Amino acid sequence: MRVKPARFAAAMALMAALTVGFVLWEDPLDEIATPVINRGFADDKIVALTFDDGPHPVTTALLLNVLKSHGVRATFFVVGHQAEEYPELLRRIAWAGHQVACHTYSHDNLVSLSRHEADNEFTYWERNVDRIVGRGSRFLRPPGGDFDRQTISMVRRKGYVLALWSINPGDWHMPPPSAIVEFVMDRLHPGAVILMHDDGMNTIRALPTVIKGLRHRGYRFVTLEEMERRNISTSPRMPNARAAPASAQTGVRSIRSR
16 A cells, blocks of 8 residues: 555654654653762862672671771672671671662672663662661662663662762772772872772772871761762762763763772
8 A cells, every 4th residue: 555645754753753752751861860979079178988899708897997997987889699698797887887888789780681680689689788787778889880871760760879989999900909009099089989899808908008198188088978968979960971981882881890
C-alpha cells in the first residue's frame, strides 16, 4: 500500500517529536540535579581523608589505631559483603566517630550491570550495612569511579550524594609509603578529598606522615558529611566533566580509583 506524502511527512514529524521528547526526558536535568562532592572551597583549609574497600580484618584495625592516635576522623566507603563478614570492625568504625558510606554491596562496576543488578547493589548494601551500624548513609562512591547515566539516575532517585575525590595517590598499586606522602603533599589544596584504601600496609605506613604534614600546613580534618554540612563542595553540576574522559558511544565517565 502506498503511503501518501502528507501522511508520511506527518508520521516523520511525529517520530522526530517523540525522539526529541525522549532525549529531553532521558538526559535533561539528571546531571544538573544530582548532588556531587569532590572538594571544598579554595579558601577553606580543611581536608577529608576517605578510605575505600574495607573493612579488612588486619589493615582496617591498624588504620583505625593510627587515626585514633592522631585524633582524626575519616570517611570509610565500605563494601557490603565485607561488612557482613566483619561486622565488629564496621561497628568499631562507626563507634569511633568515623563516617560510614556506601561503596556498593559487591564492588562490581555499576556501569557493567543491568538496572536491576545495580539496584540490588544499593538494596543489599542498605539492608545489611544499615542494620549493622544502625543508621543509613547519603554518600555513594561508585567502584572505580565509573558512572553513567543509569548510575546518575539511580543516585538521584535514591537520594545519595555522589562522592568522588580530588587527590588520588594510587595507593592500591602499593607504591612505597614515601611516594604516597609525596603525591598527597604535592597536590594538596584547601578542601581536598583524598582517596586511599584500607587494605594496604604501605598506606598504613604513610598515613602518620600524611597527617602530620597536613597539620603542619594548617589543615584540619573533616568527614564528607561535615564538608556537605558546611556547603563547601556539594554542587548540582558534575565535577569531573573535564577531568574524566567520556565515551561518545556509552556516555560512561571514569576517573579510575581501582
